[in-house]
Amino acid sequence: MIEIDAITKRYDGITVVDNVSMVIEPRTVTVVVGTSGSGKTTLIRMINRLVEATEGAIRLDGEDNRSIPGYELRRRIGYAIQGHGLFPHRTVAQNIATVPGLLGWTKARTEAKVEELLTLFQLEPKTFGPRYPHELSGGQQQRVGVARALAAEPNVLLMDEPFGALDPIIRAKAQEDLLAIQKYFATTIVLVTHDMNEAFHLADKIAVMDKGRVVQYGPPAELVRAPATPFVETLIGDAERPFRLLSIAKTGAAAEPGEAEGEPIREDRSQQEALADLIWSGRDALPVISRNGAPMGRVTLDAILKRAARPR
Amino acid sequence: MKVWVPTILRSLLLLVLIAFLVSPDSFEPLLKPLVQPNAPAIYNQGSLLSLTLLHLRTVLIATLAATIIAVLLAILVTRPFGAEFLALSRSLVNIGQTFPPVAVLALAVPAVGFGEKPTLIALFLYGLLPIFENTLTALTNLPRSVMEAARGSGMTPFQRLIQVELPLSLPVVVAGIRLSVVISLATATIGSTVAAKTLGEVIIAGLQSNNLAFVLQGGLIVGALAVLIYDGLSAIEAMIARRTGAA
Numbered sequence: 001m002i003e004i005d006a007i008t009k010r011y012d013g014i015t016v017v018d019n020v021s022m023v024i025e026p027r028t029v030t031v032v033v034g035t036s037g038s039g040k041t042t043l044i045r046m047i048n049r050l051v052e053a054t055e056g057a058i059r060l061d062g063e064d065n066r067s068i069p070g071y072e073l074r075r076r077i078g079y080a081i082q083g084h085g086l087f088p089h090r091t092v093a094q095n096i097a098t099v100p101g102l103l104g105w106t107k108a109r110t111e112a113k114v115e116e117l118l119t120l121f122q123l124e125p126k127t128f129g130p131r132y133p134h135e136l137s138g139g140q141q142q143r144v145g146v147a148r149a150l151a152a153e154p155n156v157l158l159m160d161e162p163f164g165a166l167d168p169i170i171r172a173k174a175q176e177d178l179l180a181i182q183k184y185f186a187t188t189i190v191l192v193t194h195d196m197n198e199a200f201h202l203a204d205k206i207a208v209m210d211k212g213r214v215v216q217y218g219p220p221a222e223l224v225r226a227p228a229t230p231f232v233e234t235l236i237g238d239a240e241r242p243f244r245l246l247s248i249a250k251t252g253a254a255a256e257p258g259e260a261e262g263e264p265i266r267e268d269r270s271q272q273e274a275l276a277d278l279i280w281s282g283r284d285a286l287p288v289i290s291r292n293g294a295p296m297g298r299v300t301l302d303a304i305l306k307r308a309a310r311p312r
Numbered sequence: 313m314k315v316w317v318p319t320i321l322r323s324l325l326l327l328v329l330i331a332f333l334v335s336p337d338s339f340e341p342l343l344k345p346l347v348q349p350n351a352p353a354i355y356n357q358g359s360l361l362s363l364t365l366l367h368l369r370t371v372l373i374a375t376l377a378a379t380i381i382a383v384l385l386a387i388l389v390t391r392p393f394g395a396e397f398l399a400l401s402r403s404l405v406n407i408g409q410t411f412p413p414v415a416v417l418a419l420a421v422p423a424v425g426f427g428e429k430p431t432l433i434a435l436f437l438y439g440l441l442p443i444f445e446n447t448l449t450a451l452t453n454l455p456r457s458v459m460e461a462a463r464g465s466g467m468t469p470f471q472r473l474i475q476v477e478l479p480l481s482l483p484v485v486v487a488g489i490r491l492s493v494v495i496s497l498a499t500a501t502i503g504s505t506v507a508a509k510t511l512g513e514v515i516i517a518g519l520q521s522n523n524l525a526f527v528l529q530g531g532l533i534v535g536a537l538a539v540l541i542y543d544g545l546s547a548i549e550a551m552i553a554r555r556t557g558a559a
Contacts, residue, residue, distance in 0.1 A: 050463060075466030085461030089479045089556040098465050132555075148465070 001026050002047060002156065002188065007056035009042050016042045018212035019056070024205075026061075026155070029182060029189045031199040033235065034209035040192045043209065044158050047190065048077040060156065075099050078157035078187070082164040084145030086133040092118070092144050093129035099152040117147040120181065139170040143177070150185065159191040163198065175201055196235060200247055208232050220248045225311045242308035246272040251288055251299055254307055260285035260298035267296055275304045322543055329536045333361045336529075343525040353525045355514045364533060366509040370428060371496045374435035379489055382440045386447035387473065405444045408437035413499050417506050431503030431510070438499055439492035446488025450481030483553040490545040497538045501530070 002024040009017040017039040024030045032040040045051040047058055049070040058065045065073055086095050093114050100110040118125040121143040133141055142162065149157055162178075163171045175198065182189055193199055199206050200220050207217040208231070216228035224244050227233040236244060251274045252267030264287040265274050277286055278301045285300040332339055336354045343353040354360075382405070388394040389401050413434040420430035454477060462476045504512030511530050518526025 048464065050460075071466045071468045073466070074464055079461070079464035081457055081460055081464065083457040085455075085457035085464075087458060087461070087476060088455075102466055102471070145461075148461075 001061055002190070003059040003062075004043075004047075005057045005059065007043070007046060007053050007058060009039070009046060009051060010054045015212050017046070017053075020209075020212075020214050021056075022207060022214055022217050024188060024190060026188050027182075027186045028204040029179075029191065029202050030205050030207060031203035032190065032192045032207045032209060033194060033196060033199045036194065038209040039212040040209045041160055044160060044190050044192055047156070048074045048079060048158055050074070050079075075102055075152060076154055076156075078149035078152075078154040080146045080149040080157065080159045080162045082161040084133075084141045084165075086141055086145055086148070088133055090132075091129065092123070092131050092133065092136070093125075095133065095144060096148045096151050098148055103152055105152075113151055113153075117151060120184070121147050121177065123147075138166060139174065142166055142170075142174060146178070146181075150181070150187070153185070154187065156188045156190070159189065161193055162191065163195075164193075171198075178202065196237070196240075196244075197247075200244055208235060221245060241310075243272055246270060246275055246304065246308050249307065252290075252296065254299045254303045255288040255297045256300070256303060258285070258298045258300075260287045260300075262286070264289045264295075265299070266291060271299075271304055271307060274299050275301075275308070278304065322540065325536055326540055329533065329540070332529075332533070333364055336360050343529065346525040346528065347523055351521070351523055351525075355517065355526055355529060357517060358513070360514070360529070360533070363509060363511050363513060364537070367497075367500055367511045367534070368537070370431055370500050370503065370508065370510055371435065371493060374432050374496055374500075375439055375489065375493050377432075378436050378439035378492060379443055381436075382443035382488075383447050383485065386444055386451060390448065390451045391469070401444075402448075405440045409441035411437065413438050414502060414505075417502065421506050426507040428503070428508045430506050431500060431508040434503070435496045435499060439496050442491040442495070443485065443488040446491075447481060447485050450484035451477055454480055480556055483549050483556065486545060486549040486552065490542060490549065493545065494538050494542050497534055497541065501534060 004020055004022045004024070007017060007020050008015065020039075020043060032043060034040045042051055046053045047060075047065065049065060060077075086092075087098070090098075093111075096114045096117055097110045100113060105113075114129065115125045118128055123140060123143060128136070128140070128144075133144065136144065142165070146159075146162065149159075163174050166174060178189070179202065181187075189202075191202060203220055205218060206220055206223055207214050208223065208228075209215070210229070210231045216223060216232050223232060224236055224241055227236060247270050249271045250267060251265055251269045251271055254271055254274070255267065260283070262281060262283055263277075265277055267288055267290050274286060278284070283301075285298045288296040288299050290296050340353050347353050385401050385405070389398040416434035416437060417430050420433045424430055424433070458476065458480070459472070462472045467475065500508075500510045501512030501515055503510045504516050511534050514530030514533075515527050518524065518528075518530065
């Protein structure tokens with residue numbers, strides 16, 4: 001659990017982060033969104049003390065993050081950034097072994113960890129381990145960057161626009177991978193982005209920042225249903241509201257008993273995908289199946305449209 | 313095929329240089345037409361080989377000292393506590409470069425006497441600037457995301473310097489050393505005006521006795537050394553740059 005308690009950061013009298021308090025639950029994905037200059041990057045950099053707070057405190061599992069030296073704190077917290085920041089003079093394996101090396105892990109333990117992570121990120125250890133970062137594609141570099149951040153098995157992973165430099169197709173894949181890995185390691189992830197689609201796709205909770213303040217902090221659906229300020233409304237976008245609601249709900253939740261013709265849809269697909277399927281194939285209903293293919297009834301166009309309407 | 317031409321030319325140059333240094337007399341017929349009858353065509357007041365080695369030794373010592381001081385200075389002024397000295401150290405090093413080596417020699421002789429010492433001082437001062445400026449440029453232009461990642465992964469400032477900043481700066485530092493060495497190789501010749509044992513002796517002897525062959529062989533040896541060392545260091549530089557992914 002990360003408790004951010006009335007944290008403020010000022011640079012030469014200019015307030016960048018203004019009295020922010022929030023509690024981030026363990027094993028969740030929290031996404032901090034906002035325009036550039038809203039203080040979102042400064043906020044997460046205060047968690048691992050790359051930036052020192054002017055006022056207030058941050059506690060990790062109850063322990064003040066100033067109770068140990070900054071560099072020791074940062075070895076316990078994963079940190080992944082835009083443009084990956086891989087060390088160009090070190091191989092992929094050496095890059096991933098950075099923090100274990102700083103912590104003085106044994107060679108065997110480090111090697112096992114590097115292999116596990118490379119495999120997890122679908123990079124064949126024997127092929128990719130000895131390569132240098134410039135020999136990888138952008139997507140592969142980004143994956144190695146995240147693998148490096150996770151190498152010392154941190155409880156908390158901070159990510160500063162980690163997918164910002166990727167093209168849309170690789171980005172979607174990277175987001176899927178991140179969610180899978182978050183489940184696998186049960187890591188608490190705090191991610192900064194300015195991409196609302198990304199935020200809605202990944203977040204258990206979204207914190208919206210505007211001019212140094214957190215103006216709203218809650219589950220994605222709440223932001224759509226009850227935006228706290230006009231800024232939040234603008235950020236979500238008038239024309240996007242119904243689709244945002246559908247994008248965060250699973251098709252299974254809208255399923256009802258009954259029959260339908262044609263290609264089925266899996267229950268763990270989003271309702272937005274179900275709607276797209278319905279419109280595109282010109283049907284009124286889709287059969288729904290479970291993850292292992294068992295029939296679960298159907299989902300109708302009406303049901304979806306009702307769910308996309310303004311909540312009353 | 314064209315790729316091999318420079319390599320072949322360099323090896324040829326090296327072979328000719330070695331042959332000339334080991335057995336200068338066999339080149340006498342080539343240089344004979346340049347001198348008056350009865351005058352010697354090959355330097356005869358000492359061994360060319362030992363002069364060359366002494367010349368190289370002087371340059372090596374001066375460059376080594378300049379490298380150590382310049383790199384340390386550049387590291388110092390790029391740390392947070394040394395930032396105030398950046399301007400001061402820049403002007404100090406610049407003075408070293410603008411001060412003519414001849415003037416340094418003239419000033420140093422009364423202080424340290426004749427011989428190798430004043431030459432080493434002049435070469436050291438003259439060689440500082442390229443190394444210092446290059447190291448400074450390299451250390452201040454490291455990729456931001458890499459430095460950020462180094463801090464974010466929990467390296468201490470010293471670990472960042474040793475494990476990230478210096479290895480990534482190395483190609484540019486070597487380029488500075490390369491410039492410094494070439495300048496020093498040429499400048500070392502004037503050390504012979506204050507009795508340092510360098511190839512300048514050959515050139516000065518030639519000028520004094522109006523012997524064009526002496527001047528030419530002294531100059532050519534220095535030139536060949538400069539070209540070969542320059543190329544050698546360029547190759548090392550390229551190798552390091554490839555490893556660090558810069559090239």
